[in-house]
Amino acid sequence: MAPATTTALAHAVRLDHVDKTFGRSGDGRPVLEDISLTVAPGEFVCLLGASGCGKSTLLNLVAGLDRPTGGRIDVPGGRPALMFQEHALFPWLTAGRNIELALRLRGVPRPARRTEAERLLDLVRLGGSYGKRVHELSGGMRQRVALARALAQDSRLLLMDEPFAALDAITRDVLHHELTRIWRETELSVLFVTHNVREAVRLGGRVVLLSSRPGRVVREWTVDLPQPRRIEDAAVAELSVEITEELRGEIRRHGKP
Amino acid sequence: MASPDTARHPDLAGLEAGLDALDTVQVRRTPVRQVLLRKVLPPVTAVVLVLAVWKLLVVAGVTEDYKLPDPAAVWDSLRQLWLKGTLFDIIWTSVSRGLLGFAAALALGTPLGLLVARVPFVRAALGPVLSGLQSLPSVAWVPAAVIWLGITDAAMYAVILLGAVPSIANGLVSGIDQVPPLYLRAGRTLGATGARGARLVLLPAALPGYVAGLKQGWAFSWRSLMAAELIASSPDLGLGLGQYLENARTDSDMPGVLLGILLILFVGIAIDLAVFSPLERRVLRTRGLAA
Ligand SMILES: Nc1ncnc2c1ncn2[C@@H]1O[C@H](COP(=O)(O)OP(=O)(O)OP(=O)(O)O)[C@@H](O)[C@H]1O
Ligand SMILES: [Mg+2]
Numbered sequence: 001m002a003p004a005t006t007t008a009l010a011h012a013v014r015l016d017h018v019d020k021t022f023g024r025s026g027d028g029r030p031v032l033e034d035i036s037l038t039v040a041p042g043e044f045v046c047l048l049g050a051s052g053c054g055k056s057t058l059l060n061l062v063a064g065l066d067r068p069t070g071g072r073i074d075v076p077g078g079r080p081a082l083m084f085q086e087h088a089l090f091p092w093l094t095a096g097r098n099i100e101l102a103l104r105l106r107g108v109p110r111p112a113r114r115t116e117a118e119r120l121l122d123l124v125r126l127g128g129s130y131g132k133r134v135h136e137l138s139g140g141m142r143q144r145v146a147l148a149r150a151l152a153q154d155s156r157l158l159l160m161d162e163p164f165a166a167l168d169a170i171t172r173d174v175l176h177h178e179l180t181r182i183w184r185e186t187e188l189s190v191l192f193v194t195h196n197v198r199e200a201v202r203l204g205g206r207v208v209l210l211s212s213r214p215g216r217v218v219r220e221w222t223v224d225l226p227q228p229r230r231i232e233d234a235a236v237a238e239l240s241v242e243i244t245e246e247l248r249g250e251i252r253r254h255g256k257p
Numbered sequence: 258m259a260s261p262d263t264a265r266h267p268d269l270a271g272l273e274a275g276l277d278a279l280d281t282v283q284v285r286r287t288p289v290r291q292v293l294l295r296k297v298l299p300p301v302t303a304v305v306l307v308l309a310v311w312k313l314l315v316v317a318g319v320t321e322d323y324k325l326p327d328p329a330a331v332w333d334s335l336r337q338l339w340l341k342g343t344l345f346d347i348i349w350t351s352v353s354r355g356l357l358g359f360a361a362a363l364a365l366g367t368p369l370g371l372l373v374a375r376v377p378f379v380r381a382a383l384g385p386v387l388s389g390l391q392s393l394p395s396v397a398w399v400p401a402a403v404i405w406l407g408i409t410d411a412a413m414y415a416v417i418l419l420g421a422v423p424s425i426a427n428g429l430v431s432g433i434d435q436v437p438p439l440y441l442r443a444g445r446t447l448g449a450t451g452a453r454g455a456r457l458v459l460l461p462a463a464l465p466g467y468v469a470g471l472k473q474g475w476a477f478s479w480r481s482l483m484a485a486e487l488i489a490s491s492p493d494l495g496l497g498l499g500q501y502l503e504n505a506r507t508d509s510d511m512p513g514v515l516l517g518i519l520l521i522l523f524v525g526i527a528i529d530l531a532v533f534s535p536l537e538r539r540v541l542r543t544r545g546l547a548a
Contacts, residue, residue, distance in 0.1 A: 063446055079448065088443040091544040092461045101457065105448040125273060135545025140276060153447065174273050 009076050012039045012157045012189030013062055018071035020057055031057050033214035035071070041156070044183055044190045046204030048197060048243070050251050054215035055193040056085075059159045062191065077156035085162040087142040089134045095145045096121065096130030102152035120148040123182060140171040144178065151186070160192045164199070173231060176202055180228050197247065198240045202231045207243060211250050218250060323511055330512040331519070338516075343496070348524060351482065351497035354410070355528075358417030359478045366422040366474065370429030370467075384430070387423045395420030395477065396484035408491040413482060420481030421474040428470010432463035468540050472533040479525045498524070 020032040031054040039045045049055050060066045061073060063082045089098050099117040108116060121127050124144040134142060143163055150158055164172045180203065183190055194200050200207045201223055208220045221243060225235050308328055314320075315327050338344040372379045373387065398419045399412075406412040436459060444450075444458035460467075486499020494500065498521050505513030541547035 065442055065445060079446070082443075082446040084439065084443065086439060088439050090440060090443075090458070090461070091546075092464065101449075102447050105453070105457075133543060133545060138277065138279075149447075170272065171276055174276065 009041050009156070011074070012041050012043065012077060013080070013191065014038045014072075014074045015062070016072040016074075018058075018061065018068045018073060020054070020061060020066075021069045030069070030214040032061075032068075033216050035210075035215065035217060037208060037217060039157070039189050039191055041189055042187045044192065044203060044205045046200035046207045047191060047193045047210060048200045048207055048247065049195060049210035049215065050212050050247065051195055053210050053212035055195075055210065056161055058210075058215070059161050059191070059193055062157075063159055075157060079153070079155060080157040080159050081150040081153040081155040082159045083143075083146055083150045083161065083163045085165055087134070087139075087146040089142060089146055089149065091134045093134075094130065095126070095132045095134065095137065098134070098145060099149050099152045102149045106153055116152070117148075120152055121145075123151065123185075124148045124178060138171075140167055140175060143167065143175060147179070147182070151182070151188075157189045157191070160190065162194055163192075165194070165196070172199070176231065177228060179203065184227065197244045198231055198236065201225075201236045201240050201243065202229055209243065209246060209250070212254060219246060323509065326512045326515065331515045334510075334512040334516045347496055347498055347501050348520065350495040351486065351499065351521075352524060352528070354413055354497065355417070355475075355479050355482050358414050358482060359421060359475055361414065362418050362421035362425055362474060362478060363471070365418065366425030366470075367429060369422065370426035370433075370470075373426060374430045374433040380430075387427055387430075390419070390423040391427060394484075395481035396488070398481075399485050399488045402485070403489050408489045408494065410494065412489055413485045413494075416481045416485040417478045420477040424474040424477050425470050428473065429463065429467045432466020432470065433459065435466055436462040464540050465537075465544070465546065468533075468537045472529065472537060475528065475533055476525070479521075479528070483521055 015035050015037045018032060018035040019030055021028065021030045035058065037045075047055055047058065057066070059082065061068050062075065063080055064075075065082075089095070090101070093101060096114075096117045099120055100113045103113045103116055104110075118127065118130060121129060124147055126141060126144055126148070129137065129141065129145070134145075137145065146163070164175050167175065176199070179190075182188075192200075192203060204223055206220060206222050209218045210216065211218045221239065223239065225233070225239075229236055311325075311328055315322075315325060319325070335344070338347070369383075369387075373383050374380070395416055398416050402412040402415045402419075406415060440458060440462050441454075444454050449458045482497075483499045486497045487503050490500040490503040496504075498517060502514060502517030502521070505511075505517055538547060
């Protein structure tokens, strides 16, 4: 996790004119069209868009789970880590073993895994939960274990697909705080998908708005507020209002014939 | 922690601890008394009731003695077997056949299930046949097995395999089919692909369905074996429970017949309770799928 590797790369991920159309199962209309987007090393970018606009599709493309129909995606740091909206932890393993599985697949030798897993659990403030089963953890704790497992991949790029959408406001607030702290400590690059405008402004250094059907980049904002922010900060609210207005306009456009 | 974060969020650490404490599920072991009361008492009551009704029917004289003997007569048959020292031999002959046959069915059914689940061509070719075979009573195979292999142990094993392999294979197939795609995608993003992905993600995720298949496979093995022993009974073969039952019938020994039925039932239940139910419970419980 040396900063040197961060600065050596020109970008964490770069999308050049990416298109995506689903064949057969889809209706033949493009889901994503001409998306160009660069995330700089150490940058925290929030991708904002209405439901169904193709945010998950975009992350799947970057994660390599699916191929673009056109354009190029360059992820110089190797396979990115991906955190899903559902925790996606394996229920047959304990919290600690879930993290160790990621370490094992990364090639960490067995003796080092246990200590590294416990370090990562400490990082998400779940020290002492190593032996807990997934079903014994609360929703917020599960997402934190999932974050620790994603961090265990030691990827330079972390993709997050609405990871906190199913949590209550207070838990989400706590996790925003943890994520910001970890992001600053590890100097990760984060591409964070959400449809919650305030969450995007609370977390991101940059907010990118996608349109729907087809998904295109409509506009982006640089958030020049110091971290850590709070979701109830006046400045966060002010920018959120502006972005929400734009998002509303985007959605209204679809209502017109 | 005097980082600027916590300085600006003095309440967050406490908030977090409070949330975790509120949300954590408490796992508690049930005390022995409760286990006795809830798990042991009901079946014991049921058995006692059946015996009482049986005894009542005998005392009331609803039918002739050779059709419905006294429970004591059945108990006496059991004592005779015990005193002759053959009781455990008879049980072991059948149980060892059953377990050996089941092990062979496991060794055949597992790779077969994997092939059917993962290779579309094999699935299209064999999938319907496998499901169909499950509803064919394996006793139907006995005549064929006897003609092919004679009245031998080999015929017994053939019938067990034909009964149990489809159950085990089908269990694995449905186990794999029911794996949530999310686990597979999560496995792929972690780098679990190919054979490693199958071993570390796919198979563990499919385990509940597989274990259910094993349980059913054992029931089928035992059933097929008893059918085979009953029909293809010969003095040349070791005396198993099925042959014991058939011999009792030819001797018109009704207490022996009832004892044979009860022993078959008892052994089937005992093995399920000793092996398969604990296995299934363990698999489900670690996943939070059972209390
Ligand atoms: N495998 C697929 N085959 C066909 N169409 C698909 C497939 N996956 C997604 N789509 C379509 O692509 C569009 C975008 O889906 P996607 O899941 O990326 O949206 P999203 O922005 O993540 O939405 P949400 O905010 O609800 O999660 C939808 O209209 C969906 O129907
Ligand atoms: Mg989505």
